[in-house]
Amino acid sequence: MQVYSVPKSIKENSTFTFCPGCDHGVAIKLVAEVLDELNLRENAIAIASSGCSVLLYDFLDVDCIEAPHGRACAVATGVKRAHRALKNDKFVFTYQGDGDFASIGLAESMHSALRGENITAICINNTNYGMTGGQLGPTTVMGQVTATSPLGRNRQYHGFPIKTAEHIALCEGVSFCSRVALYNVKNIINAKAQIKKAFEYQQQGLGFSFVEILSTCPTNWKLSPSEAHKKIEEEISKIYPLGIFKDIKND
Amino acid sequence: MSYIKIDKDKCKSCYLCMETCPKNLIKKSNIIGKTGEYVVEFQDNNNQCLGCTQCAIVCPEIAITEVYR
Amino acid sequence: MSEKQLLKGNIAIAKAALECGCSxxxxxxxxxxxxxxEYLSLEMxxxxxxxxxxxxxxxxxxxxxxxxxxxxxxxxSSSSCAVALMQEGLSYACSDELPIVLVNVMRAGPGQGYIYPSQGDYNQSTIGGGNGDYQTIVLSPCNVQEVVEMTYKSFYMAQKYRNPVILLVDGLLGQMAEPVNFINNPYEEIDxxxxxxxxxxxxxxxxxxxLEPEQNKLNQHILKLSEKYRYIEQNEQDFEEYLCDDADIILTAFGTMARVAKAVCNHFREQGLKYGVFRPKTLYPFPYKRLRELSIKAKLFIDIEMNLGQMLRDIRLGVLSNAQVSFVGKPVGDWLKKEEIISAIENIAKECHASL
Known part of the structure; x- marks a missing residue:
C-alpha cells in the first residue's frame, strides 16, 4: 500500500530551487499537503513575496500572484475582498519570509491582522535576509553574525529583533497564531497540524490566521543542514519559543 | 515488504533522510548529483524498511517521492 | 439617468465609478x-x-x-505627494498587466507643498517615478462633465489594455461644482x-x-509590453481643437487651464488675430500627430500651464522646428488668471502679432 506520494498541489516535474537542506522545501510541501487534505487547490489563490519565497508559483499548482516586497498581506486583502465583492469566496494565503512580513511589510502585515482580514499568512523565519546573502534582518538574534553584523548583533549598535508571533497574537483581528519549527519529524508533523488549523480557521471565516515557521538557512549560517537544525533546536527556539500564542477557540 | 522510491535527479545531498531513517537504510550512492556531492540511495537487503515515511517527511526536495508499506 | 445634476468633481468621479461597475x-x-x-465609503x-x-x-x-x-x-484615488508613494505599485501593475484606475486630484508640490490648485504632476503621470520600461495611460478632463466621461473611459481602457490608467484631475476641478448631464456608461464590457x-x-x-530570472524571457516580456504601448500610441491619441483650422497662433493647455486658454483665444480673436487652442485629452498617449499637422501652418505655439512647463517638452517634440514655441506659467499652486496670460502673451507675441 502506498503511504506517501508527492502532494497533488505540487506542480508536476517542478524542482525546488532552494539551497541543499533549506527548510523552505519542507514548509512548501506541508502547505501543499494541507491544500490537498482540505481540498482547497482549485479554490485557492496564493500570494508570493520577495526573497527566497518568491518562486512559490513555480512549485505550487494553484493560482498565484507575486506581491511587491513586503506587500503580500495588502495584496491578499485586495484579492480576498474583490472575490467577496464578486460574490465568490476564495481561499487566500501569503507565503513570506521574515524580512518581507516583519520588516519592510510590517505595516501591511500588522494592519491586516488588526483588521482581521480573513486570510492566512505563513512566515518563514530564518533570522536573516537569505536571498541577498545573509544580512541582518528584523529577526536576527542577539550576537548573530551576518553579512551586515560582522561582529554580531549588538543591542547598542543594531538594536533588538522582533518576536513576530507574539506581536501578531496581540492583534484583535487574529483568530490563530502560532510558531512552529521543522528540525525533526515530530516538529514537522506538528507544524503541519498548525498550518492546517490556520487554514481551517480561514475557511470558517474567523479572521487573520498566522503561522511563523522557524527555518534553517544552512548556506548563510555556514552550517550543514543537520547542524542548522541543531541550532534551531538548541538556540533559536529558546529565543523564539514554539507554541500557540492565540487561538480564539481556546482563549 | 516496505520500500521507498528516491528521485535521484531531485536529491541535493543534504543527507537529512540518512540521519532520520531509524533503520539506517539510506546511504550515499556512488552517483554525483547536481550539488557535486554523492546523492543518496535506498539499500534494504534484509527487508528492514518499516515504511514509516520519516525520510519523506524530512526531505526538503520531495526527492523521496513514494513510500510503500 | 440623463437629467442635469449639480456635482462637485470628486463626487462625480465616485458616482461614475459606481455607475460603470467599480466593485x-x-x-x-x-x-x-x-x-x-468619503462618498464611496457608504455607497459601496x-x-x-x-x-x-x-x-x-x-x-x-x-x-x-x-x-x-x-x-x-x-x-x-489620491493626490500628488501620496501618488508618489504608489509609483512602485504602478510599475508592478504595468508589468503584471493589471487594470487599475488611479485618480490623482493634484495639489501643489514638491514635497508636501499645499492644497492649492496645481498641474504639477504632468511629469509624474506621463513619465512616472517607477522603475523599468513602463507606461501608464493618462487622461486629463477639463470640466466636471468630462470628469464623468473620462472616469468611464478610464475603466474601459484599463480593462481593454490591461494597464493602469491615471485620471489626472486639477485640484480645482475636484473641488468645483458644475452642472453635469450624467450619461450612462457607453463602453462595452471586456472579457x-x-x-x-x-x-x-x-x-x-x-x-x-x-519577476523573471531568465534574461531572454524578461526581454520578451518587456518587448511585448512595449508593442502594446506603441499600439496605444497609434490608436488612442485624443485631443480637443478650438478654432485651430485657420490659426496662426495656437495656445496649448491641458485640464482646467484649457478653459482659460479659450477665453484668452476669444480675446485675441476679437482683435482680429487668428488664435486657436489645442488641448490634449490623453496626456499619454500624447497627441503628437495632430500637433505636428497643426505646426505646419501655425507660426507660434504658446503653452500655458499651472506649473513651470512640464508639458512643454511634449509640445516641443510635437512641433519640432516647424514653428516657434513659447511658454506662460507659474509655479504649481498659483492660479493663472486670464488677464495675466493676456499680458504675458502680448509681450511674447509682439513681433508675431506685428507680422500678421
Whole structure:
C-alpha cells in the first residue's frame, strides 16, 4: 500500500530551487499537503513575496500572484475582498519570509491582522535576509553574525529583533497564531497540524490566521543542514519559543 | 515488504533522510548529483524498511517521492 | 439617468465609478480628493462591495493590485505627494498587466507643498517615478462633465489594455461644482476570463508576476509590453481643437487651464488675430500627430500651464522646428488668471502679432 506520494498541489516535474537542506522545501510541501487534505487547490489563490519565497508559483499548482516586497498581506486583502465583492469566496494565503512580513511589510502585515482580514499568512523565519546573502534582518538574534553584523548583533549598535508571533497574537483581528519549527519529524508533523488549523480557521471565516515557521538557512549560517537544525533546536527556539500564542477557540 | 522510491535527479545531498531513517537504510550512492556531492540511495537487503515515511517527511526536495508499506 | 445634476468633481468621479461597475475601492485620505473616498465609503458598503480604509497609499495600491488580479473593476484615488508613494505599485501593475484606475486630484508640490490648485504632476503621470520600461495611460478632463466621461473611459481602457490608467484631475476641478448631464456608461464590457485568478478549477493554474530570472524571457516580456504601448500610441491619441483650422497662433493647455486658454483665444480673436487652442485629452498617449499637422501652418505655439512647463517638452517634440514655441506659467499652486496670460502673451507675441 502506498503511504506517501508527492502532494497533488505540487506542480508536476517542478524542482525546488532552494539551497541543499533549506527548510523552505519542507514548509512548501506541508502547505501543499494541507491544500490537498482540505481540498482547497482549485479554490485557492496564493500570494508570493520577495526573497527566497518568491518562486512559490513555480512549485505550487494553484493560482498565484507575486506581491511587491513586503506587500503580500495588502495584496491578499485586495484579492480576498474583490472575490467577496464578486460574490465568490476564495481561499487566500501569503507565503513570506521574515524580512518581507516583519520588516519592510510590517505595516501591511500588522494592519491586516488588526483588521482581521480573513486570510492566512505563513512566515518563514530564518533570522536573516537569505536571498541577498545573509544580512541582518528584523529577526536576527542577539550576537548573530551576518553579512551586515560582522561582529554580531549588538543591542547598542543594531538594536533588538522582533518576536513576530507574539506581536501578531496581540492583534484583535487574529483568530490563530502560532510558531512552529521543522528540525525533526515530530516538529514537522506538528507544524503541519498548525498550518492546517490556520487554514481551517480561514475557511470558517474567523479572521487573520498566522503561522511563523522557524527555518534553517544552512548556506548563510555556514552550517550543514543537520547542524542548522541543531541550532534551531538548541538556540533559536529558546529565543523564539514554539507554541500557540492565540487561538480564539481556546482563549 | 516496505520500500521507498528516491528521485535521484531531485536529491541535493543534504543527507537529512540518512540521519532520520531509524533503520539506517539510506546511504550515499556512488552517483554525483547536481550539488557535486554523492546523492543518496535506498539499500534494504534484509527487508528492514518499516515504511514509516520519516525520510519523506524530512526531505526538503520531495526527492523521496513514494513510500510503500 | 440623463437629467442635469449639480456635482462637485470628486463626487462625480465616485458616482461614475459606481455607475460603470467599480466593485473595489482602496484609499487613504488626502486633500483635495478625500470626498471620493468619503462618498464611496457608504455607497459601496450599501452594495456589499469592497472598500478598505487602507493603512497607507502603499497598502492601497497593493490592495488594488491584488483586487485587479481577480478581474474586478478597481479604483484608488489620491493626490500628488501620496501618488508618489504608489509609483512602485504602478510599475508592478504595468508589468503584471493589471487594470487599475488611479485618480490623482493634484495639489501643489514638491514635497508636501499645499492644497492649492496645481498641474504639477504632468511629469509624474506621463513619465512616472517607477522603475523599468513602463507606461501608464493618462487622461486629463477639463470640466466636471468630462470628469464623468473620462472616469468611464478610464475603466474601459484599463480593462481593454490591461494597464493602469491615471485620471489626472486639477485640484480645482475636484473641488468645483458644475452642472453635469450624467450619461450612462457607453463602453462595452471586456472579457477577462482568460487571465484572471479565480482558482485553478478545470484549467491549469495561473501565475501573475513581474519577476523573471531568465534574461531572454524578461526581454520578451518587456518587448511585448512595449508593442502594446506603441499600439496605444497609434490608436488612442485624443485631443480637443478650438478654432485651430485657420490659426496662426495656437495656445496649448491641458485640464482646467484649457478653459482659460479659450477665453484668452476669444480675446485675441476679437482683435482680429487668428488664435486657436489645442488641448490634449490623453496626456499619454500624447497627441503628437495632430500637433505636428497643426505646426505646419501655425507660426507660434504658446503653452500655458499651472506649473513651470512640464508639458512643454511634449509640445516641443510635437512641433519640432516647424514653428516657434513659447511658454506662460507659474509655479504649481498659483492660479493663472486670464488677464495675466493676456499680458504675458502680448509681450511674447509682439513681433508675431506685428507680422500678421
Amino acid at each position: 473595489c475601492y482602496f484609499g487613504y485620505p488626502i486633500t483635495p480628493q478625500t470626498e471620493i473616498g 458598503q450599501k452594495r456589499n462591495l469592497a472598500y478598505v480604509c487602507a493603512e497607507s497609499e502603499i497598502a492601497a495600491i497593493n490592495m488594488a493590485l491584488g483586487a485587479a488580479s481577480s478581474g474586478a473593476k478597481v479604483m484608488t 477577462n476570463s482568460s487571465w484572471r485568478l479565480d482558482g485553478a478549477k478545470g484549467r491549469p493554474s495561473r501565475e501573475i508576476h513581474s
